[in-house]
Structure formats: structure tokens, C-alpha cells
Amino acid sequence: MIRFENVTKVYDTNARPALDAVNLEIDRGEFTFLVGASGSGKSTFLRLILKEDRATSGSVYVAGQNVANISSWRVPKLRRGIGVVFQDFRLLPQKNVFANVAFAMQVIGKSRSIIRETVPEVLKTVGLEGKERRMPHELSGGEQQRVAIARAVVNRPGILLADEPTGNLDPITSMGIMGVLDKINQNGTTVVMATHDDDIVNEMRKRVVELRNGVVVRDEARALYTSMIPVVGESRRMKDASDAEIDRAQGVQQ
Amino acid sequence: MRLAFILGEIGSGLRRNLSMVISVVLVTFVSLTFVGAAGMLQMQINQMKGYWYDKVQVAIFLCNDSSTSTGCASGAVTKEQQDNLVKMLESPAVKQYINDYQFESQADAFKHFKEQFSNSPIVDSVTQDQLPSSFRINMKDPQKYQIISETFSSQAGVETVSDQRQVLERIFEWMNGASVAAMVVAGVMIFCAVLLITTTIRLSAFSRRRETGIMRLVGASKTVIQLPFILEGVIAAVVGAVLASGTLWLVAQFWLNGDLSQQFLNTPFISSTQVLVIAPVLIALGGGLAGISSLLTLRRYLKV
Numbered sequence: 001m002i003r004f005e006n007v008t009k010v011y012d013t014n015a016r017p018a019l020d021a022v023n024l025e026i027d028r029g030e031f032t033f034l035v036g037a038s039g040s041g042k043s044t045f046l047r048l049i050l051k052e053d054r055a056t057s058g059s060v061y062v063a064g065q066n067v068a069n070i071s072s073w074r075v076p077k078l079r080r081g082i083g084v085v086f087q088d089f090r091l092l093p094q095k096n097v098f099a100n101v102a103f104a105m106q107v108i109g110k111s112r113s114i115i116r117e118t119v120p121e122v123l124k125t126v127g128l129e130g131k132e133r134r135m136p137h138e139l140s141g142g143e144q145q146r147v148a149i150a151r152a153v154v155n156r157p158g159i160l161l162a163d164e165p166t167g168n169l170d171p172i173t174s175m176g177i178m179g180v181l182d183k184i185n186q187n188g189t190t191v192v193m194a195t196h197d198d199d200i201v202n203e204m205r206k207r208v209v210e211l212r213n214g215v216v217v218r219d220e221a222r223a224l225y226t227s228m229i230p231v232v233g234e235s236r237r238m239k240d241a242s243d244a245e246i247d248r249a250q251g252v253q254q
Numbered sequence: 255m256r257l258a259f260i261l262g263e264i265g266s267g268l269r270r271n272l273s274m275v276i277s278v279v280l281v282t283f284v285s286l287t288f289v290g291a292a293g294m295l296q297m298q299i300n301q302m303k304g305y306w307y308d309k310v311q312v313a314i315f316l317c318n319d320s321s322t323s324t325g326c327a328s329g330a331v332t333k334e335q336q337d338n339l340v341k342m343l344e345s346p347a348v349k350q351y352i353n354d355y356q357f358e359s360q361a362d363a364f365k366h367f368k369e370q371f372s373n374s375p376i377v378d379s380v381t382q383d384q385l386p387s388s389f390r391i392n393m394k395d396p397q398k399y400q401i402i403s404e405t406f407s408s409q410a411g412v413e414t415v416s417d418q419r420q421v422l423e424r425i426f427e428w429m430n431g432a433s434v435a436a437m438v439v440a441g442v443m444i445f446c447a448v449l450l451i452t453t454t455i456r457l458s459a460f461s462r463r464r465e466t467g468i469m470r471l472v473g474a475s476k477t478v479i480q481l482p483f484i485l486e487g488v489i490a491a492v493v494g495a496v497l498a499s500g501t502l503w504l505v506a507q508f509w510l511n512g513d514l515s516q517q518f519l520n521t522p523f524i525s526s527t528q529v530l531v532i533a534p535v536l537i538a539l540g541g542g543l544a545g546i547s548s549l550l551t552l553r554r555y556l557k558v
Contacts, residue, residue: 050471073476080473092464103465107474109256155472 001159001190002026002049007058009044009214018044020214021058026192028158031185033201034194035225036211042194045211046161049192050082051075063158080108083152083160083189087167089144091136097123097147098132104151118154126150126180142173146180153184160184162193166200174200198225212242256478263465263482264489267458274454275490281450282494282544283501285443286536288436290502293532295433297524299426305522310418312399314339314389314406318360321386321413328410331387335411339389342405351401353392360387386413447494448547451487455551458483466556480556484548491544492537499533 002025009019019041026032034042047053048060051067060067063081070078091100098119105115123129126146136144145165152160162181166174178200185191195201201208202224210218210227218227268275316336317326342348343355358366363385371377391402399417407415459466469479507526515523 076473076475078473079471082473084471090464090468092468103468104472106256106259107469107472107478109259109478151468151472 001028001030001063002192003061004045004048005059005061007048007055007060009041009048009053010056017056017214019048019055019211022211022214022216024209024216024219026190028190029185029188031182031191031204031206032193033204033206033208034192034211035196035201035208038196039213040211041214042211043163044214046084046163046192046194049159049161050084051078076108080155081157081159083149083155083157085145085148085152085160085162085165087164089136089141089148089168091144091147091151093136095136096132097128097134097136097139100136100147101150101154104154108155110155119150122150122154123147125153125183127176140173141169142176145169145177149177149180149184153189157189159190159192162191162195164195164197165193166195166197171199175203178204201225213245217242260478260482260485264485267462267482267486268489270461271454271458271486274450274457275486278447278450278454278487278490278544279494279497281443281447282491282540283497285440285447286495286498286540287501288440288443289539290498290529290532290536291505292433292436292440293535294502294506294524294529295429295436297528297532299429299433301522301524302422303426306422307396307419310396310422312391312393312402313416313418314391314402315386315413315416316388317411317413318383318386320384323413326411326413331411335409339406339409339411342409343389343391348402348405351394351398353394355389355391358388358390360385363387444543447491448543451491451544451547452551454490455483455487455548456555458486459552459556470557480549480552483552483556484545487544487548488541491540495537495540496533498540499530499536502532503529505529 004022004024007019007022008017010017022041022045034045036042044053048055048067049062051070054068062078065078067078092103095103101119101122102115105118110118120129120132123132126149128143128146128150131139131143134143136147139147145168149160149165160181165181166177169177174197181191181193182204205222205224207221208218208223208225209216220227316331316339317323317329319330321330340357343352360382364380364382367380367385368377393399393402396417396419399419403415403417406412466479503526506524506529510523511526515521
């Protein structure tokens with residue numbers, strides 16, 4: 001569903017690349033955690049899938065299509081196939097729950113009757129029945145994130161990207177959100193979730209891809225947040241180098 | 255559905271940015287009023303040219319007792335001199351340039367004078383023998399005035415040859431100058447309007463960046479994202495253009511064809527219906543400028 005072939009992304013030619021020769025394949029229907037410290041390249045990874053950025057070298061394939069070959073007027077079509085959820089929810093404050101979800105359908109020209117039929121269904125999936133008329137500020141953080149998830153999946157995208165969706169939520173609420181994402185995954189949607197939240201990763205036991213300084217240092221099925229496999233060889237060398245860099249950075253901060 | 259959605263977006267954009275939208279309306283209104291006024295002046299000039307140029311004549315004024323010019327050294331025109339002038343007017347060399355001519359005697363001249371200045375006390379102080387008799391010539395081609403002037407002004411008994419067209423030309427030049435001035439003011443105002451539209455659209459795009467960000471993410475097309483902003487600018491400008499057209503129509507209807515046409519009975523003013531020809535031009539100009547400047551602004555400030 002998503003394939004990275006030797007993808008490098010350089011923002012600033014003087015700094016190290018944000019992604020460095022990444023090779024990765026995520027299959028249809030898979031649930032993948034993308035873990036790593038801030039600045040390890042998780043967000044860049046997601047941005048490349050959405051064609052928000054262009055890879056400096058290498059190719060990104062989404063649903064079998066090289067995104068570099070998608071012309072700008074067809075980018076909207078690519079994005080209709082991908083739902084996105086953020087840490088800060090990004091709801092429209094002056095619209096109620098129903099209208100926030102309906103907005104995603106209106107702007108791509110869905111008919112009123114289909115919207116009226118689909119939105120309650122999706123709100124039920126995320127556990128928000130009966131709250132259609134609430135305004136975002138009347139909802140808890142967890143509920144707001146559920147609205148955001150409903151909006152992301154209402155057009156039935158094949159892929160759901162979640163960028164630290166539990167970053168603003170307490171552990172219990174977070175587990176609720178994970179339940180929703182898992183349910184969406186069960187329905188066949190490929191989910192890629194970038195996170196720092198070790199509890200969640202450990203609880204879910206899904207595929208974990210660990211990025212460090214733009215390099216994939218670990219790719220494990222049904223894994224934990226931290227590796228159980230000793231790091232060896234080339235990966236070991238990279239890990240040490242990045243550990244040293246992190247130590248240096250922390251030293252500078254102190 | 256999509257249309258209803260876009261209309262809703264436009265409505266909310268206009269409401270949220272009301273003060274800026276009103277200023278766009280007013281600036282386009284004023285600038286397009288100037289454009290329209292320049293257009294009306296040009297139409298007025300053409301109208302008057304068409305009306306007057308058919309009627310203007312070249313007048314050969316003959317000497318009378320009080321003439322002082324050198325050609326009249328021998329006193330008032332004699333019968334012989336007058337016959338000589340008629341012969342010249344009938345000669346093929348001159349005839350080819352003129353349609354016809356009439357002789358206006360001193361008595362006729364006095365009668366016309368009294369008609370023309372009927373409201374003025376000057377009539378009482380003018381006597382018949384103070385006015386010159388004249389030949390009034392209707393030219394085939396008014397531009398050929400020079401030929402008549404050269405032929406006749408040196409003849410005995412001719413005081414002066416005058417072309418009424420030249421008097422009109424001066425008026426038209428003045429009106430032309432006024433219309434150029436109106437165009438210059440309009441140009442400056444249009445520049446202001448374009449800058450204001452640019453700023454308004456930028457502000458509007460900024461205040462709705464959440465919505466547009468989400469629209470982008472869920473895969474709304476460029477048209478759906480940008481159209482509300484463009485139409486917002488276009489609608490404001492078109493409202494301004496309609497106001498400008500209305501104002502010009504009122505001017506034509508109640509000032510030109512009301513007060514002025516009663517004061518200047520012999521002047522053909524443009525009608526208010528003719529002004530309506532300008533309206534579509536103003537609306538297209540206002541809408542077009544707003545559309546283009548909105549589009550260019552969005553290309554810079556609204557990522558799609």
C-alpha cells in the first residue's frame with residue numbers, strides 16, 4: 001500500500017537529511033507504529049506520503065503509484081485516499097460535530113443525502129452517537145480526537161495517517177482512541193501512526209518501525225516500544241552515533 | 255451540493271470580512287465612476303461632433319461701415335464686390351468643395367442676433383448696421399476650410415473668413431482634456447482598488463486557513479478551495495461597478511437631461527440609455543480586475 005524505495009529527504013543541505021535512504025513497505029490492511037525521538041523523521045515520512053513534500057531522491061509509492069508522477073491537479077485525488085489525524089485535532093470551532101465531519105464530504109462534492117446517511121454511521125463507529133449537535137469546545141479532548149478521526153475516515157480512505165494522535169491525551173483516553181483506530185484497521189484501512197507513547201505501543205503489539213536521525217533502525221512485527229533484539233552491526237554503529245548525538249544535545253541543554 | 259457549499263463559503267467569507275469588503279466596494283465604486291465619467295465625456299464629444307459638424311458653416315463676413323480690417327479700407331462692401339464674390343463661389347474651382355451657400359444680409363443677421371440674445375440687454379444697444387452681412391457656406395468636407403479661407407480673405411469687401419468649427423474644436427479639446435484627467439484619476443483609483451482587493455483576499459485566506467488546510471487534506475480540488483475567495487473579491491468589485499453605473503445613469507438622467515438640457519437647449523446631450531452601454535464595460539472591468547488580482551494573491555498566499 002505504501003512503499004519507500006531508497007527515499008532521502010534533505011531540507012537543508014548543511015544539515016543531515018531528515019530521511020536517509022529509507023526502504024520500507026507497508027501492506028494493505030496493516031497497522032504500523034512509527035516510533036522515534038522528535039526530529040527522527042516521522043513527520044517527514046508522513047508528509048512524503050501525502051505529497052506535501054517532494055523526496056530529494058528515491059521513490060514513494062502510494063497504492064502502487066509513484067507520487068512523484070502525480071500531477072498537481074491530481075494530488076487532491078491522492079489525498080482523498082488518505083485520511084489524516086493530528087495531535088491538535090484541528091476541528092473547526094464554529095461548526096458542530098456533525099458539520100465538522102460533513103465538511104470533509106461537502107468539499108469533495110458529496111450529495112446531501114449521502115452525507116446525511118454516512119456521517120451518523122461514522123460517528124457511531126468512533127463512539128460519538130448522540131453528540132452530533134455538540135460544539136467542539138463542549139467536548140473532552142478524547143471526544144474531539146474522535147471527531148477528527150471520524151472526519152479523516154468519513155470518505156473511506158484506504159490509508160489513515162495519525163501523527164501523535166494521543167499526544168494531548170491522558171493514558172486512559174488514549175487507549176480509547178487506540179480502540180477506535182484498531183476498529184478502523186479491522187475494517188481494512190491501512191493505519192500508520194507516528195507516536196512517542198510507549199505504553200500504547202507496548203499494549204497494542206503491532207508492527208513497529210523505529211526511525212533514528214532519518215534512518216530505519218528497527219522494523220519488527222508485533223513489537224514493543226523499545227527493542228528486545230540486541231542491536232548489532234551497521235544498525236549498532238548508527239545507534240551509538242545517534243545516542244552520542246542525543247547525549248550531546250542533552251548536554252547542551254543542561 | 256457543491257455549488258450550495260461554495261455559496262455558503264462565500265457568504266461566510268463576506269460576513270467575516272465585512273469592513274474590508276465594504277471598502278473594496280467603495281473604492282471600486284469611486285474608481286469605476288471616474289472611468290465611466292471619462293467614457294461619458296467621450297460619448298458626449300462624439301455626440302456633439304456628429305450634431306454640430308453637419309451644421310457648422312464657414313462664414314465670409316463682408317465689410318460694413320464700422321469695419322476696421324485692412325480689406326475694408328474702402329468702406330462697406332459694394333454691390334460690385336458682392337457680385338464678384340458670388341461669381342467666385344459659383345466658379346468650379348470653389349464649387350467642388352461646397353454643398354451650398356446662403357447670403358445673410360444685415361437685416362437677417364440682426365434678426366438672428368436678436369433671437370440668440372433674446373434674454374440679454376445687449377440687444378438694445380446693437381443696431382442693424384453694426385452687424386456684417388455674410389455668405390454662409392456649407393462645406394462638403396469641413397476639413398477643407400483652409401482653401402476657402404485662402405481664396406476669399408484677401409478679396410476686396412471681405413472683412414474676415416471664419417470657421418465655426420474652430421470654436422467647437424476648442425470646446426472639444428477642453429472636454430477631451432477633462433476626460434483624460436478623469437482617466438488618470440481612475441487609473442490611480444483602480445491601482446488602489448487592486449491593492450485593496452489583494453489585501454482583503456490575503457486577510458480572508460489567513461482567517462480561514464484552518465478550513466482551507468482541512469480542505470486540502472481531505473482532497474478538495476483547487477477550484478473548490480480557491481473559488482470562494484476569488485468570487486468574494488469579484489462580487490465586491492461587481493457591486494462597486496453596479497453602484498458606479500447607477501450613479502452615472504442618475505447623472506445622465508437628472509443632470510444632463512434635466513437641468514443642463516434646459517439651460518442649453520441647442521446642445522445634444524447623451525441620453526441615460528446610452529450610458530447603459532458603459533455599465534457592462536464597468537462591470538466586466540471591475541469583475542475582471544478583482545478576479546485576476548485575487549487569483550494572483552491566492553497563488554502566493556494559499557497553498558493548494
